[in-house]
Amino acid sequence: MTSPANDVVARLLELSALGRYDGGIDRGLATPPERAARERFAYWARRAGFTLSQDVVGNLFARRSGMHDVAPIVVGSHLDTVRTGGAYDGAYGVVGALCALQILDRDKCVTTRPVEAVAWAGEEGSRFPLGCLGSSVFAGLTSEGDALALRDNDGISLNAALQSRESGSLPDVPVRPRQETAAYLELHVEQGPVLEAAGVSLGVVTAIAAQRRYRAIVKGASGHAGTVPMERRSDALCGAADIVLAVEREARSSAGAVATVGHVKVEPNGTNIIPLRVSLSVDIRSSEDARVEHIERALQTVIAETERRRGVQIALERLEVRAAAPMDARLRAALHRSCAAIGQPALDITSGAGHDATCLSRVAPAAMLFVPSVGGVSHIGAERTEDRDLELGVAVLAAAIIEVDRDLGQN
Ligand code: HGY
Ligand code: MN
Ligand code: MN
Numbered sequence: 327m328t329s330p331a332n333d334v335v336a337r338l339l340e341l342s343a344l345g346r347y348d349g350g351i352d353r354g355l356a357t358p359p360e361r362a363a364r365e366r367f368a369y370w371a372r373r374a375g376f377t378l379s380q381d382v383v384g385n386l387f388a389r390r391s392g393m394h395d396v397a398p399i400v401v402g403s404h405l406d407t408v409r410t411g412g413a414y415d416g417a418y419g420v421v422g423a424l425c426a427l428q429i430l431d432r433d434k435c436v437t438t439r440p441v442e443a444v445a446w447a448g449e450e451g452s453r454f455p456l457g458c459l460g461s462s463v464f465a466g467l468t469s470e471g472d473a474l475a476l477r478d479n480d481g482i483s484l485n486a487a488l489q490s491r492e493s494g495s496l497p498d499v500p501v502r503p504r505q506e507t508a509a510y511l512e513l514h515v516e517q518g519p520v521l522e523a524a525g526v527s528l529g530v531v532t533a534i535a536a537q538r539r540y541r542a543i544v545k546g547a548s549g550h551a552g553t554v555p556m557e558r559r560s561d562a563l564c565g566a567a568d569i570v571l572a573v574e575r576e577a578r579s580s581a582g583a584v585a586t587v588g589h590v591k592v593e594p595n596g597t598n599i600i601p602l603r604v605s606l607s608v609d610i611r612s613s614e615d616a617r618v619e620h621i622e623r624a625l626q627t628v629i630a631e632t633e634r635r636r637g638v639q640i641a642l643e644r645l646e647v648r649a650a651a652p653m654d655a656r657l658r659a660a661l662h663r664s665c666a667a668i669g670q671p672a673l674d675i676t677s678g679a680g681h682d683a684t685c686l687s688r689v690a691p692a693a694m695l696f697v698p699s700v701g702g703v704s705h706i707g708a709e710r711t712e713d714r715d716l717e718l719g720v721a722v723l724a725a726a727i728i729e730v731d732r733d734l735g736q737n
Pocket of ligand 2: 408415450705
């Protein structure tokens with residue numbers, strides 16, 4: 327008889343077709359492919375006998391009852407992807423959570439608390455400009471109104487997108503207000519090389535890195551590419567290039583920090599027109615908040631110097647500030663016990679990638695379990711994790727839920 331853990335492979339394969347194109351998987355929040363993924367989650371959850379609910383920003387919950395109607399243990403991740411996403415980032419934690427609940431059913435485990443599998447809305451921030459959108463609303467870090475008012479590059483608001491028939495909220499799932507959470511567990515692929523290099527299949531996350539996201543706007547003077555002498559130019563793209571290289575330089579010189587300019591928009595974007603305006607994304611991360619702060623300040627110095635030297639104006643707008651999120655020691659111990667109980671070593675590991683667990687850790691004890699990423703790659707279509715590691719992670723997650731439920735008791 328196959329275990330529900332085996333379902334995780336088949337279900338991920340099914341989900342990976344939703345939004346797939348030759349560049350990977352593109353499943354932005356409240357798009358038809360992401361809505362289809364939420365529908366599959368709902369179908370599997372209903373078939374397993376779990377009770378569905380959602381909230382106003384599209385977070386989707388599948389509840390397995392416990393002995394007492396108290397704050398649940400919540401387990402999950404996200405179904406949306408970056409524009410060139412793989413089949414595992416996020417989806418693994420959502421499908422894995424459902425499969426773990428089904429293992430509890432198979433083993434006739436009665437938990438003290440209800441346990442909920444969750445698909446958080448819009449973790450990647452790939453369509454609407456806020457990462458961890460759904461979990462930050464759930465954690466009260468972002469208001470529902472602010473989230474629903476966010477607009478994508480076409481000017482469509484999240485609210486409008488969620489009202490639409492082919493990409494919106496699920497019509498037959500009741501909407502419920504935010505609730506307390508007793509504990510949060512998230513299963514996720516590592517998205518880095520550490521577990522694979524160590525030859526270990528399980529990682530217990532100690533902390534999630536601090537992260538700040540910005541938009542930098544560089545404004546210069548446009549003109550004819552053939553007639554404006556070099557010494558009279560205020561070229562916005564050259565100013566932006568100084569910022570891009572400064573982001574790289576400052577991160578390289580700050581141990582353990584990483585920083586990326588992943589998005590550049592040049593206007594008017596003509597081959598014979600001096601760039602007038604450039605918009606850049608800046609993403610800075612470190613396990614230490616102070617390092618992120620230091621890099622931001624160093625960047626401000628470079629901005630002032632570039633403005634003087636090039637006669638451009640540069641605005642650096644903070645879009646998101648997320649402090650480092652230490653994971654809960656008791657939950658980490660429960661994860662380690664669950665790994666040991668099946669004779670599997672587990673590595674303590676920090677997460678450079680951001681996760682919904684960061685937001686949940688502000689309102690409840692939170693912890694994460696990683697499985698290896700083949701070649702350490704993610705956020706590209708080639709992202710992959712071995713089937714046996716996928717199934718192992720689910721089995722450990724199911725055991726950890728029981729451990730945490732026992733630890734928490736009723737109070
Ligand atoms: O950016 C991140 O680390 C996450 O994948 N959203
Ligand atoms: Mn991601
Ligand atoms: Mn993710």
